[in-house]
Amino acid sequence: MKKPSLFHFVAIFVLFSAGAFAAQAYIPELKQQLKETYNALLSTSNPLEKPEQPEPIKVEKPEPRVIPPVPENLITKEYDKHLFAAEHNGIGLIESDEHFNNLIEEEKLVHISKGNGYEVMRLTHSHPYITPYSKTVLEELGVAFQTLTEKESFFTLTSVTRTPAQQKSLRKRNRNATSGVSSHSYGVSFDISYIRFNGKKSWNRKNQKKLEKILKEFEKAGKIFFIKERKQSCYHVTVR
Secondary structure (H helix, E strand, O other): OOOOOHHHHHHHHHHHHHHHHHHHHHHHHHHHHHHHHHHHHHHOOOOOOOOOOOOOOOOOOOOOOOOOOOOHHHOOOHHHHHHHHHHHHOOOOOOOHHHHHHHHHOOOOEEOOEEOOEEEOOOOOOEOEEOHHHHHHHHHHHHHHHHHOOOOOOEEEEEOEOOHHHHHHHHHHOOOOOOOOOHHHHOOEEEEEEEEEOOEEOOOHHHHHHHHHHHHHHHHOOOEEEEEEOOOOEEEEEEO
């Protein structure tokens, strides 16, 4: 093989030097171009960035329920506490059948029939409607009753909301019914039988004691007032 001559070495050196010089001269321009491109990218939206999240929807919390204290100087008998609570926490006195129907349309009175731990018997002198909050408390009573008894146990409501006309009619039939205005006419009162459990009319001392224990706890918590009406074999309950 023929050895490269001195001329070849000189030619290679010149070409290498020219390439290095050209690269040295081009690199600053390349750096400047890259810098400009990078700045341009920063000035525009980055497709890899997460899209802006919408502001969270603000949900207004309901105002806390205010329970006015019962003035002791106005209370002359146990039932007056029920009437006071009904007047201050209900929907006002139901004045007529027309007024009653309007309250249902406005959803200020809601229907009740059967739920966990309770049922409403067939009514003749009242309507199975109460205020939404009263229904909530009733459902809590039912769940509490099932918790202390068997899973499928339930108590029975024997009277719920009455119009003034129904109250007057009941008074003629039952002398123990309140004469005049009743807390039942405010949509926050109902009667719970203590001799009817699981759809049967029978004496069940065990279930009665458990039901009364629950009512006492709810009264202590400021949710209800209740009276044991012995002649009617029921607990008269008013939601506060």
